[in-house]
Amino acid sequence: MLRQTLHEFRISTRGRGLYEFTQQVVGWVANSGIRDGLVTLHLRHTSASLVIQENADPDVRRDLEAFFTRLVPDGDPLFIHTAEGEDDMSAHIRTALTAVNLSIPVHQGVLGLGTWQGVYLWEHRSSPHSRKVMAHLLGE
Amino acid sequence: MLRQTLHEFRISTRGRGLYEFTQQVVGWVANSGIRDGLVTLHLRHTSASLVIQENADPDVRRDLEAFFTRLVPDGDPLFIHTAEGEDDMSAHIRTALTAVNLSIPVHQGVLGLGTWQGVYLWEHRSSPHSRKVMAHLLGE
Amino acid sequence: MLRQTLHEFRISTRGRGLYEFTQQVVGWVANSGIRDGLVTLHLRHTSASLVIQENADPDVRRDLEAFFTRLVPDGDPLFIHTAEGEDDMSAHIRTALTAVNLSIPVHQGVLGLGTWQGVYLWEHRSSPHSRKVMAHLLGE
Numbered sequence: 241m242l243r244q245t246l247h248e249f250r251i252s253t254r255g256r257g258l259y260e261f262t263q264q265v266v267g268w269v270a271n272s273g274i275r276d277g278l279v280t281l282h283l284r285h286t287s288a289s290l291v292i293q294e295n296a297d298p299d300v301r302r303d304l305e306a307f308f309t310r311l312v313p314d315g316d317p318l319f320i321h322t323a324e325g326e327d328d329m330s331a332h333i334r335t336a337l338t339a340v341n342l343s344i345p346v347h348q349g350v351l352g353l354g355t356w357q358g359v360y361l362w363e364h365r366s367s368p369h370s371r372k373v374m375a376h377l378l379g380e
Numbered sequence: 381m382l383r384q385t386l387h388e389f390r391i392s393t394r395g396r397g398l399y400e401f402t403q404q405v406v407g408w409v410a411n412s413g414i415r416d417g418l419v420t421l422h423l424r425h426t427s428a429s430l431v432i433q434e435n436a437d438p439d440v441r442r443d444l445e446a447f448f449t450r451l452v453p454d455g456d457p458l459f460i461h462t463a464e465g466e467d468d469m470s471a472h473i474r475t476a477l478t479a480v481n482l483s484i485p486v487h488q489g490v491l492g493l494g495t496w497q498g499v500y501l502w503e504h505r506s507s508p509h510s511r512k513v514m515a516h517l518l519g520e
Numbered sequence: 521m522l523r524q525t526l527h528e529f530r531i532s533t534r535g536r537g538l539y540e541f542t543q544q545v546v547g548w549v550a551n552s553g554i555r556d557g558l559v560t561l562h563l564r565h566t567s568a569s570l571v572i573q574e575n576a577d578p579d580v581r582r583d584l585e586a587f588f589t590r591l592v593p594d595g596d597p598l599f600i601h602t603a604e605g606e607d608d609m610s611a612h613i614r615t616a617l618t619a620v621n622l623s624i625p626v627h628q629g630v631l632g633l634g635t636w637q638g639v640y641l642w643e644h645r646s647s648p649h650s651r652k653v654m655a656h657l658l659g660e
Binding site: 426463472479 | 556627
Binding site: 276292303 | 521522523524526560562563564565566591592596598599600601603609612613615616617619620621623652654655656658
């Protein structure tokens with residue numbers, strides 16, 4: 241019979257960049273005893289993102305960061321929301337351009353990621369933060 | 381035992397901008413009697429988006445709009461799909477750059493939004509529209 | 521009583537562009553016997569996307585492709601991840617700017633897409649690929 245469980249992941253960040261937490265999600269699913277179902281992740285912040293990206297070559301994450309830094313300049317004179325620093329409005333825009341939700345099926349006890357996929361929290365602020373990800377697991 | 385319920389939200393827009401409907405979602409979840417579970421929202425249009433953004437300072441929404449207006453120019457000479465007006469193709473691109481789906485866990489009767497998160501329909505067309513959001517709630 | 525089913529769609533691509541697979545999803549839902557519920561799709565790759573876009577005028581897809589080609593230039597000198605070709609890092613960035621997950625409610629046996637919405641795999645690599653989409657269907 242179908243059942244569900246909820247969890248909260250905490251991820252500490254040390255400035256901009258992609259922080260992988262695939263193994264935390266894998267471990268939580270394994271411990272749940274659920275073999276087939278669906279994991280949904282929701283990030284409770286508006287200046288960071290959840291993304292699935294390549295976890296093989298770290299240059300991919302470096303290039304993602306470099307591209308977004310150029311696309312969404314910190315301290316852009318266009319911005320009027322500047323009270324929280326030059327990286328704040330750019331962080332909100334990076335969040336809008338990416339995502340705060342992910343949904344990944346689970347099949348035979350295995351998270352349905354592709355060979356090169358990892359689950360990342362993408363921190364868009366320059367200073368360290370403690371980020372919370374709510375997780376919902378449905379299945380049997 | 382797990383159960384589900386479906387609903388459709390209607391949101392009237394008066395031109396470009398972010399329209400918050402967090403309280404409508406909160407009210408629907410409260411009325412359902414479901415205390416723990418998952419809300420999924422799907423926007424039935426290709427020229428508007430669903431986003432979770434900061435609901436504290438309205439300047440954030442103003443800056444989001446300003447940034448996307450510059451990033452995706454209306455009437456860009458690159459576009460050949462122009463029959464429905466200068467803001468039509470740019471609206472489709474804004475939709476591709478953002479999202480039409482959101483998923484938010486519910487815990488102890490409370491929608492799992494962060495302190496500063498609100499649920500928004502982002503209208504990308506200049507003229508008023510009536511937008512439909514299909515909602516699915518799973519839980520117990 | 522609620523139940524779930526899992527499936528994998530395979531989509532063959534012949535270079536960049538949007539490949540519609542709405543009818544495959546519609547057929548799978550119809551065959552499941554589930555009348556009300558939620559479909560979730562997850563793409564198992566980091567150089568392609570899942571998007572919901574207009575399925576009426578093919579010019580919309582052409583303009584989407586043209587805009588993303590200009591926004592994320594192949595072989596950008598900014599990139600250091602270049603070993604897999606000029607279109608590889610741009611493909612990862614296009615994926616980050618769009619999505620790899622979609623969630624669509626099902627109501628009375630009908631997928632809850634709007635009138636003009638189609639479900640697309642967006643291939644970001646120039647060469648042909650075989651892409652896998654994991655699908656989860658919950659409902660009754």
